[in-house]
Amino acid sequence: MELLSGAEMVVRALRDEGVKFIYGYPGGALLHVYDAIFQQEEVEHVLVRHEQAATHMADAYARATGKAGVALVTSGPGATNAVTGIATAYMDSIPMVVITGQVMSHLIGEDAFQETDMIGISRPIVKHNFSVSHAEEIPEIIRKAFHIAQTGRPGPVVVDIPKDMTNPTDRFPYVFPKQVKLRSYNPVTKGHSGQIKKAFDLLMSAKRPVIYAGGGVIMGDASEELTELAQALNYPVTNTLMGLGGYPGTDRQFVGMLGMHGSYEANMVMHHSDLILAIGVRFDDRVTNGVDKFCPTAKIVHIDVDPASISKTIRADVPIVGPAKSVLDELLQLLKASKKTPDDEASKAWWAQIDEWRQRHGGHYRTDDSEKMKPQQVIEMLSKVTGGDAYICSDVGQHQMFAAQYYKFNKPNRWINSGGLGTMGFGLPAAMGVKMNFPDADVACVTGEGSIQMNIQELSTCNQYNIPVKIICLNNGSLGMVRQWQDMNYESRHSQSYMESLPDFMKLVESYGHVGIKVEKYSELEAAMEKAFAMKDRLVFMDITVDQHEHVYPMQVPRGSMRDMWLSKTERT
Amino acid sequence: MRHIISVLLENEPGALSRVVGLFSQRNFNIESLTVAPTNDETLSRLTVTTEGDDRVVEQITKQLNKLIDVVKVVDLTEGEHIERELMMIKFKASGAFRAEVKRTADIFRGQIIDITPNTYTVQLVGSSSKLDAFIDSLGSTSIMEVVRSGVSGIARGEKVLSL
Numbered sequence: 001m002e003l004l005s006g007a008e009m010v011v012r013a014l015r016d017e018g019v020k021f022i023y024g025y026p027g028g029a030l031l032h033v034y035d036a037i038f039q040q041e042e043v044e045h046v047l048v049r050h051e052q053a054a055t056h057m058a059d060a061y062a063r064a065t066g067k068a069g070v071a072l073v074t075s076g077p078g079a080t081n082a083v084t085g086i087a088t089a090y091m092d093s094i095p096m097v098v099i100t101g102q103v104m105s106h107l108i109g110e111d112a113f114q115e116t117d118m119i120g121i122s123r124p125i126v127k128h129n130f131s132v133s134h135a136e137e138i139p140e141i142i143r144k145a146f147h148i149a150q151t152g153r154p155g156p157v158v159v160d161i162p163k164d165m166t167n168p169t170d171r172f173p174y175v176f177p178k179q180v181k182l183r184s185y186n187p188v189t190k191g192h193s194g195q196i197k198k199a200f201d202l203l204m205s206a207k208r209p210v211i212y213a214g215g216g217v218i219m220g221d222a223s224e225e226l227t228e229l230a231q232a233l234n235y236p237v238t239n240t241l242m243g244l245g246g247y248p249g250t251d252r253q254f255v256g257m258l259g260m261h262g263s264y265e266a267n268m269v270m271h272h273s274d275l276i277l278a279i280g281v282r283f284d285d286r287v288t289n290g291v292d293k294f295c296p297t298a299k300i301v302h303i304d305v306d307p308a309s310i311s312k313t314i315r316a317d318v319p320i321v322g323p324a325k326s327v328l329d330e331l332l333q334l335l336k337a338s339k340k341t342p343d344d345e346a347s348k349a350w351w352a353q354i355d356e357w358r359q360r361h362g363g364h365y366r367t368d369d370s371e372k373m374k375p376q377q378v379i380e381m382l383s384k385v386t387g388g389d390a391y392i393c394s395d396v397g398q399h400q401m402f403a404a405q406y407y408k409f410n411k412p413n414r415w416i417n418s419g420g421l422g423t424m425g426f427g428l429p430a431a432m433g434v435k436m437n438f439p440d441a442d443v444a445c446v447t448g449e450g451s452i453q454m455n456i457q458e459l460s461t462c463n464q465y466n467i468p469v470k471i472i473c474l475n476n477g478s479l480g481m482v483r484q485w486q487d488m489n490y491e492s493r494h495s496q497s498y499m500e501s502l503p504d505f506m507k508l509v510e511s512y513g514h515v516g517i518k519v520e521k522y523s524e525l526e527a528a529m530e531k532a533f534a535m536k537d538r539l540v541f542m543d544i545t546v547d548q549h550e551h552v553y554p555m556q557v558p559r560g561s562m563r564d565m566w567l568s569k570t571e572r573t
Numbered sequence: 574m575r576h577i578i579s580v581l582l583e584n585e586p587g588a589l590s591r592v593v594g595l596f597s598q599r600n601f602n603i604e605s606l607t608v609a610p611t612n613d614e615t616l617s618r619l620t621v622t623t624e625g626d627d628r629v630v631e632q633i634t635k636q637l638n639k640l641i642d643v644v645k646v647v648d649l650t651e652g653e654h655i656e657r658e659l660m661m662i663k664f665k666a667s668g669a670f671r672a673e674v675k676r677t678a679d680i681f682r683g684q685i686i687d688i689t690p691n692t693y694t695v696q697l698v699g700s701s702s703k704l705d706a707f708i709d710s711l712g713s714t715s716i717m718e719v720v721r722s723g724v725s726g727i728a729r730g731e732k733v734l735s736l
Contacts, residue, residue: 119587123590128641131586131587148641183644183736184642184644185641191606234659302672306639307638308635308636308638312632315628
């Protein structure tokens with residue numbers, strides 16, 4: 001049997017896990033591991049410029065593929081820099097394995113140089129974490145980490161490795177376990193048939209049904225089943241921010257995103273429904289608005305792989321614990337075997353009502369002032385130029401909401417954004433992580449001049465590894481979402497929400513070896529964007545000047561019901 | 574309502590901190606907490622008493638079950654069960670009050686486990702409310718020190734919490 005050092009086992013186990021890229025940054029506690037990386041070629045290491053970016057790259061790879069991404073960071077500041085990225089993945093249930101270096105075992109607890117209690121710090125933001133105390137356990141711990149990260153409700157797992165565990169002179173037999181057993185961890189693989197039957201009966205007798213589907217459909221690889229079931233039933237579908245692409249965005253049955261900045265029709269459909277089929281969602285506060293006023297006439301069927309998500313904020317009438325894919329498949333089988341069909345007359349009336357809502361407010365914005373480009377126009381152009389087929393990696397703020405509202409996602413895993421934590425600085429590294437793994441695909445980072453500066457240093461990484469993403473920067477010279485809230489709630493006192501002293505982004509990206517395009521007029525946008533996407537092997541930074549005064553609408557009125565919305569600065573439901 | 578939740582936990586470093594951390598992270602309340610290894614040395618048994626309505630307690634048990642180190646969870650208050658807590662309580666005991674402490678301890682089936690010319694230390698085992706009643710019946714002025722173990726509980730009859 002082959003004898004390997006702990007450091008070699010880390011790299012070998014990652015290889016045996018099928019890992020192609022690890023994103024990381026070296027440091028004292030990881031020097032043995034980095035030496036082992038140097039001496040092999042199967043696993044490629046990508047050197048970022050800040051550890052937060054490494055975690056977002058790994059996270060975005062997972063969002064695009066469903067498989068766990070891997071980040072490698074050193075102890076102390078390396079580990080704490082990764083914390084934001086770990087929390088980002090945790091809030092959105094993204095599988096990720098983060099390997100953190102640690103000071104030598106005998107120094108732990110002595111406030112050693114670059115020591116930090118990463119097991120303690122990461123505890124509330126991981127699905128699980130491991131500390132290595134015997135080097136020979138490394139392969140098994142890494143296998144367990146991937147198993148936990150990728151099964152059930154996915155999430156990040158931290159593996160903390162003291163430096164002495166990777167000592168090159170201590171060698172052990174290497175065994176990579178094909179399977180691991182954890183007596184206390186058995187995620188469900190199938191929903192309860194009796195409950196599924198109950199849900200089916202409710203579905204068939206509903207008069208005003210709606211399907212409310214979220215990130216669980218994307219990470220649960222269930223969008224085909226969802227689409228088939230929804231179309232067989234002819235029921236309207238709304239997606240959460242995390243679920244966009246889970247159902248085709250251009251389909252007639254799609255009523256748009258729901259929630260705080262959801263479409264008028266999606267929120268109206270939810271409020272007036274008599275049955276909500278909730279799949280892979282968690283009734284987040286940005287969806288439900290005031291919980292006591294939530295959808296007063298609806299019965300709720302809630303499918304989720306995590307029992308703790310069910311009846312957490314909104315009580316489910318029929319809870320079904322199980323993976324979205326298998327439960328939806330069972331519902332489809334029941335439908336095929338059943339003689340029942342949905343009530344045709346009720347369906348016609350319901351769709352007539354939905355179409356009326358659509359007519360009344362189908363995602364309009366005003367372009368009255370032709371001098372100023374509207375951010376929505378830029379996203380619509382992006383959708384047009386990329387044929388709705390690009391990976392859109394978003395930062396956080398108004399541009400994120402505009403992208404969610406106006407880019408039409410027809411495929412799952414294409415919309416990559418920090419929904420739960422709302423991490424500014426996520427977009428660029430996320431786009432990089434996707435582009436490295438899908439080199440032939442169009443990958444865009446939709447961002448603002450605020451967010452992009454939170455991880456702008458990664459332009460250097462893009463140069464080193466030739467990562468030709470397209471950065472679509474909606475530059476309104478202010479922190480747009482903060483400004484919007486200040487306009488609405490603080491009599492337009494714009495406290496700290498505008499960006500003074502912006503860099504010349506053209507010069508900045510050129511200094512990193514990339515291409516910059518500045519666009520100030522809508523008439524020049526299409527040609528400029530086509531030019532940017534035609535440069536397949538260059539990173540292009542599009543600095544697009546947009547109207548600073550634009551707000552994101554609809555916007556739910558705080559603590560109201562789903563249907564209580566501002567539709568413009570002056571118009572309310 | 575008060576609930577007694579029993580948890581079988583991997584006897585691993587850090588396992589306890591995950592449970593305690595969960596309670597503070599999710600704003601659940603802990604009234605008392607006990608933990609010790611079981612006859613199976615790979616497992617610890619933890620008992621936590623908490624206050625909360627049905628929705629909160631449902632979340633507590635679900636969230637506990639999600640922890641990888643948690644093997645099993647049961648809410649003992651859902652069924653017939655026995656709860657016990659141990660208390661040691663030190664009194665300033667002189668004059669007529671000295672006899673009063675002894676008498677009251679006897680009534681509560683407590684034992685005097687340490688004596689000095691001016692103090693009595695009483696050991697008492699029972700439900701938390703019995704321990705409360707004992708303290709109330711002697712008044713707080715002469716109490717020097719109270720130490721309580723926190724609640725342990727077990728289901729009645731043949732029901733067991735094991736692997």
